[in-house]
Amino acid sequence: MEKEASYKDKKVITIGIVRELTGLSERQIRYYEERKLIFPERSLGGSRKYSFSDIELLMEIANKIEDGVQTFEIRQEIVRKQKKQDEKAIQKRMLQGQLNAQFGVRKR
Amino acid sequence: MEKEASYKDKKVITIGIVRELTGLSERQIRYYEERKLIFPERSLGGSRKYSFSDIELLMEIANKIEDGVQTFEIRQEIVRKQKKQDEKAIQKRMLQGQLNAQFGVRKR
DNA sequence: GCTCAAATGTGAGGTAATATAACATATAAT
């Protein structure tokens, strides 16, 4: 039933690799975190860990920055997008619930 | 035309993360490399970089080791499997070549 | 059973990678 969290969302990539893959400086990557655009996990020792999704997002961010968009606005866009996705997920779950009820699926 | 190398095969994961994800010790992970079961890439500084595929393979290896299979035999299995896949790839390319010839696809 | 290779742990010493913090600066927003 659950859509498994695929590789794309696993936070396993260190900041140096992210730097290579995105072309951003580590300073920039950390700064975008400070501005709450991305949310890496941390290792026990404190090292940041990113996912491929994070990298994709960072590249979008980089584009917008180049277009003169400020981190402030980018954050708002991200929040809006997230909200939409959350709503979709909820609706999907509700629909699934109705179907389950309709066809008498048992919980166990 | 080219099937893009997906996230799964990108070598971006350091050995510490691999240790966490597989439960193997770093010693073991390096040893399996020495026995030519896995082939991480290296950073400029010399750090090993693994892919999710590598991690999957390592978990298979771990299982076989637990079953008492020796690295020697595991390597043979891996080689055999690789060979099969290579053959498949070649056949596919040949078939594609025939189709291209048949329907007169131009190279550019 | 004996011997040797396989597999893994552990420790030393060294380098690479990352962390935070502070200061500097150029550009852009108010």
Add this chain to the structure above:
DNA sequence: ATTATATGTTATATTACCTCACATTTGAGC
């Protein structure tokens, strides 16, 4: 004009990784 934004740079500390060597245990082959 002043302040905030975005980024570079440098210093210092800590974490993470590297190789190499030695020790140990267990299983393979004779």
